[in-house]
Amino acid sequence: MPKLNIRKGSKIFNTGKITLHALQDINLSIHENEFVALVGASGCGKSTLLRIIGGLESFTAGDVSVDALPIVDPGLERAMVFQDYSLYPWLTVAENIRFCRELKAHQKDNSLRATYHAIGRAHALMELMGLEHISNAYPNQLSGGMRQRVAIARALMPAPEILLMDEPFGALDAQTREVMHELILHLFAQERSTIVFVTHDVEEAIYLANRVVVMAPQPGRIDSIYNVPLPPAGQRHLDMKLAPEFLSLKKEILQRIRATARVHTDAGLLDKLTKPHHHDNEEGRSL
Amino acid sequence: MDFPPDTLHSTAPPPARAPTPHPAPLWAVRGAMSRKMHVAFAVLGFCAVLAVWLGLAESGWFNKVFLPRPQDVAQRFYTWLVEDDLLKDVSISIYRVMGGFMLAVIVALPLGLMIGTFRPVQAFFGPVMEFARYLPAVAFVPLVMLWVGIDEGSKVAIIWIGTFFQMVLMISEDVHRVPMAQIEAAQTMGATREEIITKVILKSALPSIMDSLRVTMGWAWTYLVVAELVAANSGLGYAILKAQRFLQTDKIFAGILLIGLIGLVMDQLFRWVHRQRFPWLYA
Ligand SMILES: Nc1ncnc2c1ncn2[C@@H]1O[C@H](COP(=O)(O)OP(=O)(O)OP(=O)(O)O)[C@@H](O)[C@H]1O
Numbered sequence: 001m002p003k004l005n006i007r008k009g010s011k012i013f014n015t016g017k018i019t020l021h022a023l024q025d026i027n028l029s030i031h032e033n034e035f036v037a038l039v040g041a042s043g044c045g046k047s048t049l050l051r052i053i054g055g056l057e058s059f060t061a062g063d064v065s066v067d068a069l070p071i072v073d074p075g076l077e078r079a080m081v082f083q084d085y086s087l088y089p090w091l092t093v094a095e096n097i098r099f100c101r102e103l104k105a106h107q108k109d110n111s112l113r114a115t116y117h118a119i120g121r122a123h124a125l126m127e128l129m130g131l132e133h134i135s136n137a138y139p140n141q142l143s144g145g146m147r148q149r150v151a152i153a154r155a156l157m158p159a160p161e162i163l164l165m166d167e168p169f170g171a172l173d174a175q176t177r178e179v180m181h182e183l184i185l186h187l188f189a190q191e192r193s194t195i196v197f198v199t200h201d202v203e204e205a206i207y208l209a210n211r212v213v214v215m216a217p218q219p220g221r222i223d224s225i226y227n228v229p230l231p232p233a234g235q236r237h238l239d240m241k242l243a244p245e246f247l248s249l250k251k252e253i254l255q256r257i258r259a260t261a262r263v264h265t266d267a268g269l270l271d272k273l274t275k276p277h278h279h280d281n282e283e284g285r286s287l
Numbered sequence: 288m289d290f291p292p293d294t295l296h297s298t299a300p301p302p303a304r305a306p307t308p309h310p311a312p313l314w315a316v317r318g319a320m321s322r323k324m325h326v327a328f329a330v331l332g333f334c335a336v337l338a339v340w341l342g343l344a345e346s347g348w349f350n351k352v353f354l355p356r357p358q359d360v361a362q363r364f365y366t367w368l369v370e371d372d373l374l375k376d377v378s379i380s381i382y383r384v385m386g387g388f389m390l391a392v393i394v395a396l397p398l399g400l401m402i403g404t405f406r407p408v409q410a411f412f413g414p415v416m417e418f419a420r421y422l423p424a425v426a427f428v429p430l431v432m433l434w435v436g437i438d439e440g441s442k443v444a445i446i447w448i449g450t451f452f453q454m455v456l457m458i459s460e461d462v463h464r465v466p467m468a469q470i471e472a473a474q475t476m477g478a479t480r481e482e483i484i485t486k487v488i489l490k491s492a493l494p495s496i497m498d499s500l501r502v503t504m505g506w507a508w509t510y511l512v513v514a515e516l517v518a519a520n521s522g523l524g525y526a527i528l529k530a531q532r533f534l535q536t537d538k539i540f541a542g543i544l545l546i547g548l549i550g551l552v553m554d555q556l557f558r559w560v561h562r563q564r565f566p567w568l569y570a
């Protein structure tokens with residue numbers, strides 16, 4: 001039985017006069033301990049799909065379920081890491097990570113043992129993420145990469161079964177990204193959770209995921225799904241990005257995205273814009 | 288508002304500056320300044336105003352009745368303090384401002400929080416508040432005297448009318464500006480509605496609410512003077528009015544300066560509390 005199951009999902013946004021088909025006939029099954037990446041042109045509904053899985057929004061029609069139980073709102077078995085920084089600036093790094101312990105939903109078991117366990121987990125997560133030395137810093141004192149580590153640690157604190165991430169590294173530079181990739185793979189191998197990961201970066205998607213789902217816009221739909229022919233998470237390393245099967249898969253996916261994106265570069269227009277001006281008059285006429 | 292939404296922060300670490308061998312130029316665009324220098328410039332600003340005043344008053348171009356000299360004002364200030372019970376005037380005025388302001392805060396805080404959080408409450412109260420904001424508080428004075436009488440209640444009521452509606456709107460704006468990402472993060476962690484309000488929205492908006500209160504406090508002083516000018520027999524505003532009857536311009540000056548000074552102290556107090564309570568904004 002799949003961990004996460006989406007059947008005939010569709011989402012329509014009605015904003016005033018405009019009706020927008022953000023998602024149409026989405027069918028996707030994700031198994032336990034699987035890492036699925038969603039890629040696709042901007043506006044194809046990746047974030048919307050992830051938010052629906054997270055319970056922050058719902059399908060207009062269709063079903064989405066975890067362990068065969070329909071998703072109606074956010075649940076403790078799912079955690080989300082957002083595109084932008086959703087950390088609480090008034091809390092220190094350690095307090096941000098422990099934030100969920102302040103909530104009633106996580107205080108069902110208030111025994112000493114559970115509390116010790118939580119403290120231990122918070123420490124372990126900080127250590128894993130390389131955050132111990134800044135545990136008392138405030139988020140606005142940190143770099144973008146550090147902040148996103150805190151956000152991931154906060155999401156992992158309640159040991160969620162499913163981790164949903166929306167372009168978590170979208171704002172980071174290439175080097176920081178690579179470090180974060182290793183971290184995520186390490187985490188994935190250790191925590192054995194199920195991950196759905198939205199990204200623009202095809203290389204990132206292939207390097208991290210077991211399966212890459214390519215989505216297409218207008219209306220938002222699943223275009224194709226690729227299995228990644230790489231070893232499991234714990235055994236991947238950076239050199240594999242140069243392997244021929246990696247590169248050919250990357251090329252194939254990029255071509256699919258380009259074909260579905262419906263954005264064409266008008267070479268003639270570009271030429272016009274960049275050519276040196278010969279004659280001001282002539283230029284004026286031709287434009 | 289000096290509350291930086293976390294989401295707006297640039298993600299790249301700040302570029303490392305080359306070490307500056309000599310102190311940074313004073314006139315750099317948005318340049319930095321040492322604390323000492325800052326204080327020096329502020330004192331200089333006050334001195335400049337004082338110097339201009341002194342110059343004009345001593346020039347002999349103006350009648351002393353219209354423009355008293357600084358030293359006359361200081362002298363009057365002293366006699367007011369020792370002979371005329373200045374402290375009683377000051378304390379009754381502060382008491383009224385605090386009364387009206389606090390009553391406004393007690394109602395405006397929960398109401399603003401609800402307006403900024405729940406759409407139905409916003410739709411219900413928002414337009415009414417927007418309308419009430421434009422009602423001239425000063426014009427309420429005769430009405431208030433009719434309704435409440437001329438004792439303490441009327442001054443407090445005028446200050447309340449003058450500050451409350453603005454305060455509600457400003458607080459609801461502050462609450463409304465809490466980034467959705469912060470709220471949704473709490474939702475995905477299973478926070479209840481009450482928890483989202485108390486542990487996220489209120490915490491996130493508090494620094495800007497505090498700033499809004501600081502600004503409205505300034506208006507409260509304005510309305511205090513209005514109330515005391517027309518309907519009081521004590522307080523700083525009343526003292527100024529009485530001084531006018533006796534053509535004691537120096538006392539009018541002293542009263543005005545004193546109100547300005549108290550306002551400045553209050554403002555600085557607010558800022559100090561802001562720095563103490565919200566250290567992450569200054570870290
Ligand atoms: N709350 C909303 N109301 C109206 N339209 C929306 C809303 N949220 C998303 N949309 C629209 O739905 C479509 C899909 O948006 P979505 O954010 O899911 O795309 P995306 O694939 O995540 O894009 P990107 O890669 O740029 O993040 C877009 O056309 C967007 O304008």
Ligand SMILES: [Mg+2]
Binds near residue numbers: 046047048166
């Ligand atoms: Mg998106």
